[in-house]
Amino acid sequence: MMRYIFILLSLFFSTFLFSQNSLKVETEYLKLIFIQQNKYLAADNYRNAELIADSIIYNNKINKTRASEFFIELAKSYNLNNDYGNSAISILRQQFLFADKTYDLLAKQMFFDACYKLNIKKNKIIEIYNLRKKTTNNFSNNMLVFLQATIKLNQKKLNKKIIKYSNFYKTISNDYPFWLHQWEFFNTIKIKNKKILPLIAFEKTHAQKKLIDYLSEKQQKYVLFKAEKYYRKNKAINQAKYYLQEYKNKNLSFFEKVKAFNQKILILI
Amino acid sequence: MKKILIILSLILVKSMVFSQDIDLYNIKKDDNITSPKIPSTMSFNEFQLLSQNLRMKDMMYAIIVPGYVHFKAKENKTAYTLLTLRTASYIGLGASYFSSKARGDKWYSGLINSKDNTNNIQITEDWSVKKSDVVVVASMVTIFSTYLYDWIHGQYKLQKKQNMIRYKYGIKLKLEQNLSSNIKFSPALGLSVKF
Numbered sequence: 187m188m189r190y191i192f193i194l195l196s197l198f199f200s201t202f203l204f205s206q207n208s209l210k211v212e213t214e215y216l217k218l219i220f221i222q223q224n225k226y227l228a229a230d231n232y233r234n235a236e237l238i239a240d241s242i243i244y245n246n247k248i249n250k251t252r253a254s255e256f257f258i259e260l261a262k263s264y265n266l267n268n269d270y271g272n273s274a275i276s277i278l279r280q281q282f283l284f285a286d287k288t289y290d291l292l293a294k295q296m297f298f299d300a301c302y303k304l305n306i307k308k309n310k311i312i313e314i315y316n317l318r319k320k321t322t323n324n325f326s327n328n329m330l331v332f333l334q335a336t337i338k339l340n341q342k343k344l345n346k347k348i349i350k351y352s353n354f355y356k357t358i359s360n361d362y363p364f365w366l367h368q369w370e371f372f373n374t375i376k377i378k379n380k381k382i383l384p385l386i387a388f389e390k391t392h393a394q395k396k397l398i399d400y401l402s403e404k405q406q407k408y409v410l411f412k413a414e415k416y417y418r419k420n421k422a423i424n425q426a427k428y429y430l431q432e433y434k435n436k437n438l439s440f441f442e443k444v445k446a447f448n449q450k451i452l453i454l455i
Numbered sequence: 456m457k458k459i460l461i462i463l464s465l466i467l468v469k470s471m472v473f474s475q476d477i478d479l480y481n482i483k484k485d486d487n488i489t490s491p492k493i494p495s496t497m498s499f500n501e502f503q504l505l506s507q508n509l510r511m512k513d514m515m516y517a518i519i520v521p522g523y524v525h526f527k528a529k530e531n532k533t534a535y536t537l538l539t540l541r542t543a544s545y546i547g548l549g550a551s552y553f554s555s556k557a558r559g560d561k562w563y564s565g566l567i568n569s570k571d572n573t574n575n576i577q578i579t580e581d582w583s584v585k586k587s588d589v590v591v592v593a594s595m596v597t598i599f600s601t602y603l604y605d606w607i608h609g610q611y612k613l614q615k616k617q618n619m620i621r622y623k624y625g626i627k628l629k630l631e632q633n634l635s636s637n638i639k640f641s642p643a644l645g646l647s648v649k650f
Contacts, residue, residue, distance in 0.1 A: 207634045210634055211627050211630045211631050212627075214630050215623070215626060215627055215630060218626065226615075226619060227619060227623070230619045230620070230623060231623060233498060234623070237496055
């Protein structure tokens with residue numbers, strides 16, 4: 187009987203240890219492929235590394251030094267394949283969610299380097315990086331600041347990741363800021379990344395206002411038109427009709443009236 | 456033409472009979488119901504790639520289905536390019552065959568020793584070729600080259616991907632074992648109360 191209990195206990199401990207080790211293993215593996223400078227191995231491992239990254243974030247009780255080491259290695263790995271958007275987001279994850287002073291200098295250097303290669307202007311990079319001053323000991327607050335920073339990076343490639351993390355954020359906090367709501371809506375209706383950032387009012391709050399209320403007349407018409415198109419294409423006809431009506435209620439030029447008429451026909455088809 | 460077809464069919468039958476895919480013995484174990492040991496982070500794509508084997512029958516399938524090996528190696532972009540090229544070549548062959556039939560000509564004439572044939576492509580002063588012959592030759596070359604490329608490059612790609620997957624999970628398993636053997640246990644007691 188004792189023998190079986192011992193075997194069961196060792197099995198239990200071995201599985202426990204394996205799960206604890208996955209972060210360390212992934213970090214070691216990232217180091218190993220970085221030494222080899224093998225682009226293909228690095229690219230092949232991104233999916234696995236992202237799984238670990240997500241588990242660290244969802245868990246968020248992990249040792250900060252170990253998490254930081256992992257995110258720095260992950261950023262280096264992305265750099266191997268010139269994927270600077272993902273490299274920058276890896277650094278942001280480290281700096282905003284698992285800040286560790288040991289890695290501050292290296293992380294800052296790597297973040298600035300990645301942003302330069304993404305053609306982001308220096309003052310914008312500084313603005314994004316300085317958002318880390320808003321981080322506190324509260325993880326949900328840090329998550330929100332992190333989301334703001336990633337949105338300000340304004341990279342189409344990162345949108346899926348931002349949505350994933352914003353969904354996670356909603357599970358840990360009930361505070362839903364206006365700018366995040368705006369970004370999600372604009373992203374859903376497929377507004378181009380280049381045009382999204384000027385539409386977001388980062389400093390505004392809901393205050394019983396609609397998402398497009400802070401926008402100029404021209405921007406409102408653009409968003410309403412895009413929203414109608416998105417919902418029509420996704421067979422959400424009632425929603426499409428609502429946005430078309432909102433669009434029509436604006437002060438339209440002759441050309442815009444023709445466009446609205448055309449949209450109406452498309453809805454009826 | 457008939458002779459060639461007979462020879463080709465004989466080769467096909469022979470290779471099928473002697474290939475390793477024909478079971479000449481009873482199957483005693485059903486591989487389909489045994490659960491493989493899969494690392495927990497392995498994706499279905501990786502699992503599918505790792506389960507692929509290139510056999511003699513795949514060589515034959517690749518003759519019929521253009522880009523077959525690349526589809527197997529999940530190189531869809533290349534596979535569809537090969538599919539398009541081979542389909543275009545088949546269409547070219549068919550078109551030249553039926554047009555020559557309609558004209559009552561030979562399908563393929565080769566080099567023609569004539570000077571004043573205006574519909575032909577003049578190669579030298581004395582020799583020319585029919586335009587349809589150029590299509591036939593180009594199509595045949597494309598068919599064979601796409602087949603060879605599909606087989607050789609596809610196999611290389613598949614093996615490369617399989618090696619990467621094996622290396623990745625193999626190393627990680629080894630690292631995991633090393634790390635777990637390095638951990639030292641220290642005796643401790645704990646008490647927790649939950650309400």
